[in-house]
Amino acid sequence: MNRRQFLGAAAAAAVQARQSRAEGIGDVLQAGIARRKIPCAVGMVASGTKTVYSGAFGVRDDGGTPVKMDSIFGIASMTKAITTVAAMQLVEQGKVKLDDPAGKYLPQLAKLDVLESFDAHGKPVLRPAKTPVTLKHLLTHTSGFCYDMWDEKMSRYAQQVTEPAGVTPLMFEPGARWQYGQGLDWAGRLVEAVSGMSLEDYFQAKILRPLEMTDTSYILPPAKFDRMVQRWNRDKSPELQPTPRVQPQPPKAYNGGGGLYSTAADYVKFMQMILAKGRGILRPATVASMEVNQIGPLTAGKMKTSNPSLSSDVDIQPGFPEKWGLGFLINTTAYTGGRAAGSLAWAGLYNTFYWIDPKNNLCAVILMQFLPFVDREAVGMLNDFEHAVYTSIAHPQR
16 A cells, blocks of 8 residues: 555545544434434534534424424524624724713613612612613623513513513613623614614625525525424423414514524534634634623623523533623533533523534534423533534544
């Protein structure tokens, strides 16, 4: 055997070994949906330039139609990272500054109240906020805007009061703490106000079409309905129950905090753009700013549920502090058997999860479609998937 033949044989053996390891990821997903009684899971893993693994297991609906790699999922809060990229494009262009008061662009945010407490009659006690909400606050979940499903005080307020302008009070003074909430909803409206475009049109023109994310949109056209995955709820039954699978109507308004439909392959393209330091979408320095802690000593990623039918308690890495950059959760320590320290991640309400591991030049997404969020079986499937991914990597960096 000459040198060329030897190198060719070695390369072929390496490819075969990678394929064998990738098949192990599929075995984990296939066994997981059976053991955990999850209708379906679609997983994809990629480096910055190529797909390492893809697999689809289970059924798209209660009629038993197999799920496929091009099946379309509601990705809910995975929308937030795309909204953040849109906002950062405007920052790059000098059209807005991170530390500008959001009220400069959205007058309804110029004068906000903080919910202090409730009086003896249960009436909300409000006071004017002392600190203006900035775009950075909105992007880092430090604005004080909260979701009622993870804030008992906000849940109590929402049951009593409907704000005609949709501007709820803040739960704390801007910058005082991290709490997951509606900040990205408002950041999306800010993008619309500054750009003069709807969020759908802006995303398509500036992010989605340039990245060839052809199946990502707020609008699911009838021609693609056959690929849409049905949603399921655990609710009061221990078994997941299907919800009606109907053609979704186009939204009346676009929400920066959620609402996109997408596929595993499309979202991988978005993550690969981040791994490639912005490749045609953002400047490398901008991506670098998104990848580092932007909340100082505050801790992120922990939420106590006030609505167990929608979400269980959220503690992304129990026992460890986590941070928030611009658009992403950042783990400060490596996951056991998984991603390296400094990886970027988040998720969607229907148990869709992704992470971007710059240290290992790796990104991965796993899509399911049921409630409650961070259901025990969904988190178990995510963990099994992640461990299988890193078992297939020869020398992962921690």
